[in-house]
Amino acid sequence: MPNPHGNTDSIDPLPDPEAQGGSVGRAPRRLTVAQLKESIRIAVGMEWDELEARAQSLGRADYALITTENTEPNLVFARFLDDGARKVCIAQAQKDIAQADVTLRTLGRTLPSPMSDLTKLTDAQVNETLVYLSTRFWGAPSPVTSSRATRRSSARPPPGPKPSRSATRRWRWCASPC
Incomplete structure (x- = not known):
């Protein structure tokens, strides 16, 4: 198949999902609790203080009844991750707003100072x-x-009680990385 980006190299198409049992590649899995803890610390710059309290619900093995950490995607993990990300991002954003030195900010490095x-x-x-x-x-x-x-x-968003639909979508997108 020719490369659509103009390079002369040809590319191999992905295998047919129907021939692969409905999926291509390896089965989806999620982070372990240790990986999640480190990822949050690196990405946001602070730790989620409730992580250890929720670790068993997030899949950490207790080694009494469960001897392997669960890395299957599930709704409980997604919900706790969403809650934790929201709390950590809001806390870090508040610290960034109070930080006058742009180089010391984590999430708001591109925003002007002061951010009022x-x-x-x-x-x-x-x-x-x-x-x-x-x-x-x-x-x-x-x-x-x-x-x-x-x-x-x-x-x-226009002045008044209700922003336009496109503006609402845009401002939701601003918060979505967190």
Whole structure:
């Protein structure tokens, strides 16, 4: 198959999922509790203080009844991870807002100092922050930073009680890396 990016190298197509029992590649799995703890510390810059209390529910082996750590994806893990990420990100964002030195910030390194009102950021500042956060958390810029998505969702929330739908989506995306 020819490479659609213009290179002369040919690429091998992925195997047919139907011929592979419905999936391609290895089965999905999730992080262990130790990996999760280290990932949160590295990505956000602080630890989740409730992690140890929730470790057994997150799959850590107790070695009395369970001798191997569970790494199967499940809703309990997803829910606790969502709760923990929200708490850690909010706590770190509050520390970043109070930090006047931009180089000492973790999540808000691209934001101006002082950060008193985030609703007054320009579209360029919001997009720069989105690129920084998505690259920090996922290793790649977010799809919202593409020019088409930026044009489509660049409306600021209007004054008044109810923001527009596109603005609401945009501000939700700002918080989604956490």
